[in-house]
Amino acid sequence: MARIGFVGLGNMGGPMARNLLKAGHQVTAFDLMPAALAAVSAAGAATASTAAAAASRAEFVITMLPAGKHVREAWLGSHAMAAATEPGAILIDCSTIDVATAREVAAGVGRPMLDAPVSGGTMGAEAGTLTFMVGGPAEAYAKAQPILAAMGRTLVHCGEAGAGQAAKVCNNMMLAATMIVTAEAFVLAEKLGLSHQALFDVASKSSAQSWALTSYCPVPGPVPTSPANRDYKPGFATALMAKDLGLSQEAAASVGLTTPMGAKAQALYQAFQDAGSGDVDFSGIIRALR
Numbered sequence: 001m002a003r004i005g006f007v008g009l010g011n012m013g014g015p016m017a018r019n020l021l022k023a024g025h026q027v028t029a030f031d032l033m034p035a036a037l038a039a040v041s042a043a044g045a046a047t048a049s050t051a052a053a054a055a056s057r058a059e060f061v062i063t064m065l066p067a068g069k070h071v072r073e074a075w076l077g078s079h080a081m082a083a084a085t086e087p088g089a090i091l092i093d094c095s096t097i098d099v100a101t102a103r104e105v106a107a108g109v110g111r112p113m114l115d116a117p118v119s120g121g122t123m124g125a126e127a128g129t130l131t132f133m134v135g136g137p138a139e140a141y142a143k144a145q146p147i148l149a150a151m152g153r154t155l156v157h158c159g160e161a162g163a164g165q166a167a168k169v170c171n172n173m174m175l176a177a178t179m180i181v182t183a184e185a186f187v188l189a190e191k192l193g194l195s196h197q198a199l200f201d202v203a204s205k206s207s208a209q210s211w212a213l214t215s216y217c218p219v220p221g222p223v224p225t226s227p228a229n230r231d232y233k234p235g236f237a238t239a240l241m242a243k244d245l246g247l248s249q250e251a252a253a254s255v256g257l258t259t260p261m262g263a264k265a266q267a268l269y270q271a272f273q274d275a276g277s278g279d280v281d282f283s284g285i286i287r288a289l290r
């Protein structure tokens, strides 16, 4: 069983750390919020008083933080985590951040580092069924596999540093545009007098089939577990989708590419968030489209 340092124990990191404990690993945790730390301590984690202390004497050190600036600051800035790690340690950042910062941090830490963002949301984090998309050296990935497998079901090694973040922004750009057009189609069906169930029964078995339709159907009824059935309580919050779309547009600009559908999706989700819907599930965009 491995010694693991874990920094960032919020909605995702908390349940991920608990799954590592369940798998028998020793976890030393740190979070700026005492309540987040107390929750994993109650599940059996040791607690550290600084991020650097959590990173020291660990074989694997994991961060699950909000954004790129937090990740840079934690590893290379005032929290000095990289300098505190043991020479043989493998560093894993599971946060969703911009590709450029992921590459900059990986190049600066002086240890093998993986960017390993996830999809699957808080439910996947609780259930240990996350998908990890991983960038970084193959040998570090091979060593980290059993650790990631304790928190997720699907692991994909996508390439060198930053490739995991690249996969994440591309995936979520596809998802956002698909959700918007799926919601538009349900609104059009309403206007044409076609029932939600009839459109679902056809599209879910036809060429328009998608995860947005069959797992997160934006109208109540056809998929009883979708957020539409609980007044769009997330699920996957609009604020997080808007953040990921912003990252996709930064990534596109960094290579001189325009992604017209991705840009439109970003504008629509940003407007939905600005209108006060940041904490609404992203399938709730159907309200704005109506």
Ligand code: NAD
Residues within 6 Å of the ligand: 007, 008, 009, 010, 011, 012, 013, 030, 031, 032, 033, 036, 051, 064, 065, 066, 067, 070, 074, 079, 094, 095, 096, 097, 118, 119, 120, 121, 122, 235, 236, 237, 240
């Ligand atoms: P969160 O805000 O619930 O948790 C972040 C935690 O990091 C907080 O507890 C905060 O106190 C802590 N933190 C911030 N700076 C710190 C520091 N310097 N040292 C120690 N702790 C620090 O966020 P979350 O929902 O857990 O998301 C984390 C990451 O996962 C984000 O990048 C997000 O985009 C990504 N993500 C979230 C979801 C989701 O559904 N919530 C799904 C996939 C990916």
